[in-house]
Amino acid sequence: MKKNKLLISILLIIIIKALFLLTKHIQEDAFITWRVAQNILDYGVYGFNGDERISSSTTHLYVFISVLFKLIFSENFIYPLLIFNSIIYTWGTKILSDILTSNDNVKILFIFFANFLPPAIKISILGMEFGLIFFLYVLFLKYAVLLRRNWAFLLLPILISWTRLDAAMFLLINFFYDLFRYRKPNYFFILSGILSVITILGFNYFYFHEIINNTIIAKRLAYANEADNFMSKFIGMLNNTNYYSMLKIPLNILKINIFLIITIFLSIFSFYKISKNLNREQKYILSIIYTYAWVRMVVFGFANSWFDWYYWIPQIFMFIPIILYFIQDLNKTKIITYIVIFFIPLVAYQTVHSIATGHGEWYYNRKVGLYLDSIEPDKSKTVFLEPAGYIPYFSKLKAIDYVGLVDKRVLEEFKIKGNNVAESVIKKYQPDYILEDNKPMFKGDISIEESSKYKLIKEFHILQNAKSDNFILDKIYKLKPSGRDYYLYKRIN
Template identity: 55%
Template sequence: MKNYIDKKKIFFASVIIIALKSIFFLTKHIQEDALISWRVARNIIEYGVYGYNGAEKISASTTHLYVFIGVLFQSIFGEGNFIYPLLVFNTILLTIGIYWLGKLLLKSTNRIILFLLFVSFLPPAIKMSILGMEFGMLFFFYMALIKYGFVERKNWAFILLPIFILWTRIDTCIFLGILFIYDVIQQRKWNTALMIGGILAVLTTVAFNWFYFGEIVNNTITSKKNNYANPTLLERWTEFKFFGPNYFGMIKFPTSIYNFSTAILFILSLISLIVLAGKWDSNRKKVIGFLFAFGIIKTLIFGAANSWFDWYYWIPQICLFLPIILIVLDIDFYKKTALAYGIFILIPFTAYQAIHSIATGHGEWNHARKIGLYLDSIEPNKDNYIFLEPAGYIPYFSKLKVIDYVGLVDKRLTEENIVKNGTEVGFSNLINKAKPKYILEDFKPMFKGKLADQSIYDDYELIKEFKIADVAKSDNPILDKIYKFKPSGRDFYLYKRKETAK
């Protein structure tokens, strides 16, 4: 007899979980890259052009589909009111994806609800809800493909969903490739529908990039490749050892501590996976086996490439931690183990992320955003350029045109080949050609006085300093301790081009 699942009970539990997670919206913790995508969406609305600076076409966002979702939400709710509806939308999609996965792996209503709760409050899952990026939607598509394609063998899912997945992020080709290979091994035959879906996904994304932007891959990928130095194998290994534990695990601690804790969690998860594989049916076994394999391979690929942006690892982190949650919920006396999990893992993890989000959100919203608002107040001509890094909060709220130090939103930096010529020469050439009205820098003097063309220093003057120490404090004693415990942000110095400059 098939186990009865009370969908109404799960629905109301999901609403409560989403409401609880929404409390994190109050931290104002939003990732810089989300604001890049939202500005591109705004550019489409205002100029009818997929770009960043007015009528110039450029694929400045890593995610085409999420940009179009941003256009929809900004059109419906308006430029100033769309953020929270979009965050709720992301959270709902993530929760549906977690529910689909829970229903595939667990056989009772209460277990599925606990699974929803435990996965939803893992630190990466919280960030997937509140940071404004596309990963809640991506997790939804991943789980849809696993449910309707990998498990239920629906050809429409194998053909259609890879298109949505690759349009969400180009690096999802890793997920699709691993799924194809894993499925071939499981089924012992080629998956023609998934092959067709993968080919259509590649053709449509490449065709859009080529016919609209005149490029095969997104400019964000090209600019990082051209403007980041290529480390040696020894340098890669050194960075891998230093940064890896802070990204392959569930939360960030000092590296010396985290090497040990990451290893312990991984071993526990691997043991849990082996135990589950020994007692589960084939469908559940192949789902959790695939997710664990994907988690390992994705983290190794990006770790070997020294790609240390948090969001690359959010979904793999969840996949690698899943067996621990599942072993807690699979045993007969799961209520006792679930209580222990809640006390020793759920509450500490949630508290950690709360502290992290309060501190980071405060630093970004009340520091970087206010710099952008200050620029908006002093510069009415929004056709003027500012040269800065990063291209997130400050450009979004200043509304000025932007050249960033990596070339994500303007291609002129890539033309200067700073890897070959060095930043001193490349930045000097760019500033002399573009003549940005403002330069926002981390240092005084500007660029530590190291620009190749020293005459640039005569062309610009320091007009304002923005000190993080002025922001990282509060009259509330608890908030003040959090801000000092985990300071977020850095000092900025704003330089303006003199009217007498050539």
């Protein structure tokens, strides 16, 4: 009965969370991964544009899983894959609950609350690889760190590294914890680290002729800010809501975000309080994930890595002590307090965010891609745009993106020209279409000689999309009109 109760609860949590799929909130970058997967099926090449090899996705393992889902479900693969992501994340929270508590009622509450944090909802429904990486992290904590299985020390770090290269930080922290605790190196862990480096960097080198993923190099070149000094980076890290808080709201007090203060204080307090009631192994596991959360957020925050998804798993790990503090003794007052103060506001926030963002991206960016697909039957034509997610995926055209994530030629221009590469890319590679968010093109910074070769053929305005006959939806869309105006230019032959 206990097992059935827990299993039924998990199934219900997955079903309730699946309601967020109705928001159509899918991350732009997921479509880059899926375009790479489609390219493998169409051309037999790990790339983005035809037979050109390029590591335009940050996650190799998830690309191959996407290929498998595309083979099984064809064009209808997206929702089966999103459900898979949701299931493995939920199962990961179940495994973590098994480690941190033995009480089934506490487990159910833990799994429930851990699945309805904003980053947990994003991990489950946005189509990116973080449900997979969370699941692999927790498997490693259980079978390698806790149960000391040699196969887990050997296999799981390789899978983790192939999912995301930056997950090496998690493995490194675990290695030092293991070395400090047992006073001797784990040779299976060391061998796995060596194999991880050899296999993934070897694959990059021999297949793509590069060592580090193209996406990492492109972002470093495109988003570099030489003016940043130590203090500006530190203040930026403290001010950015994404790093330490559940909410992404621009609300600052004395230049420090109030949600950041609350989250950090409550997290440290909860970690201290619940550690007194955990056994030795539970304290050890909680210390590992808590250390990882802090190190990851400080290192990436200070490096000015501002993409939301870098912080989803650390945010969850940092919030776990807070959840445990409110539920570990099954005190009804504390549980109700958590529901009122955290659960309801956070779920409400994410619901509004997902409805608005999903509408803006699925019913706006996707519509732009479908329009291009409808007017251009020749899929060898190119479009110069940013970002390279929804629109290239649904237009099926070849893409040149402003950052160089999917076209290495843009990276070469960054190395030569610095940040202003638009004109040189247009002049050299003559894209058939340019999708810009300015009129005139690139704010008039493109020479008349080059800009005169293009004519404006279509305008897309986000405020026209942010409307609904439903009063509530209309308010939500206008509260957060996700997207921007686009102007589509076509090259004059």
